[in-house]
Amino acid sequence: MKNKQTLRITTIFAAIVFAHSCATKPNILPKNDYGLTEIRSIKTYRSTTVLDSNQKMVNITHLNPHIILDLHYASINNFMRQEMYPAKTDFSFLRLPVAKALDQVQENLEQKGLGLKIFDAYRPYAVTKKFWELVHDDRYVANPAKGSGHNRGITVDLTIIDLKTKQELDMGTGFDNFTDSAHQSFTALSETILANRTLLKETMIRFGFKPLETEWWHYSWPNPERFEILNLSFEKLKKATQ
Numbered sequence: 001m002k003n004k005q006t007l008r009i010t011t012i013f014a015a016i017v018f019a020h021s022c023a024t025k026p027n028i029l030p031k032n033d034y035g036l037t038e039i040r041s042i043k044t045y046r047s048t049t050v051l052d053s054n055q056k057m058v059n060i061t062h063l064n065p066h067i068i069l070d071l072h073y074a075s076i077n078n079f080m081r082q083e084m085y086p087a088k089t090d091f092s093f094l095r096l097p098v099a100k101a102l103d104q105v106q107e108n109l110e111q112k113g114l115g116l117k118i119f120d121a122y123r124p125y126a127v128t129k130k131f132w133e134l135v136h137d138d139r140y141v142a143n144p145a146k147g148s149g150h151n152r153g154i155t156v157d158l159t160i161i162d163l164k165t166k167q168e169l170d171m172g173t174g175f176d177n178f179t180d181s182a183h184q185s186f187t188a189l190s191e192t193i194l195a196n197r198t199l200l201k202e203t204m205i206r207f208g209f210k211p212l213e214t215e216w217w218h219y220s221w222p223n224p225e226r227f228e229i230l231n232l233s234f235e236k237l238k239k240a241t242q
């Protein structure tokens with residue numbers, strides 16, 4: 001009798017533990033050579049979105065077609081002088097809460113006759129590894145041992161444009177400029193440039209983004225550890241998000 005009761009209690013306890021572990025960690029996510037969790041298949045990616053819709057990658061222009069994309073890495077117009085993404089890729093992704101916040105930034109700027117232009121958003125982890133093979137210097141590219149917010153779909157490189165002329169506001173330097181003049185704290189710039197940078201920074205912060213000191217164009221969503229590194233091609237993600 002006692003044994004039966006113990007068995008029943010043990011069984012109930014085991015069932016609770018099992019149910020709890022199912023609810024919180026349904027997957028054993030794959031780790032790469034650096035010990036980082038790296039999602040390499042759409043199936044695994046989908047399994048992470050089932051329990052947490054914030055993990056969903058959103059096609060930015062589907063969410064807000066007014067946001068302009070000019071992905072420099074999909075052309076040779078970048079510091080590498082190489083196409084790092086498939087040529088002429090004109091779509092990109094961010095995680096759901098990040099994309100929603102960017103949509104709010106766009107709406108806010110539109111009230112001032114302005115809008116956003118995105119230089120880069122999601123970056124497949126394979127591209128980060130390629131950057132590292134070519135440059136091998138973490139002053140300029142992300143070390144794959146750490147990965148980047150771009151790999152996690154929570155970081156965006158962007159500027160402000162005038163909606164009428166479609167011209168970029170003067171930010172003092174171009175995107176991916178590695179001099180001190182691209183730093184947030186660099187103030188030896190004209191009043192107009194400083195005001196433009198401040199407008200971008202204040203608007204992005206207002207909707208939840210965090211700036212990066214060394215790059216005026218680079219903004220991230222907080223708590224990167226909540227979002228795993230993705231190694232999914234643009235095409236695969238495009239199909240998965242249709």
Ligand SMILES: [Zn+2]
Binds near residue numbers: 150155157217218
């Ligand atoms: Zn960036």
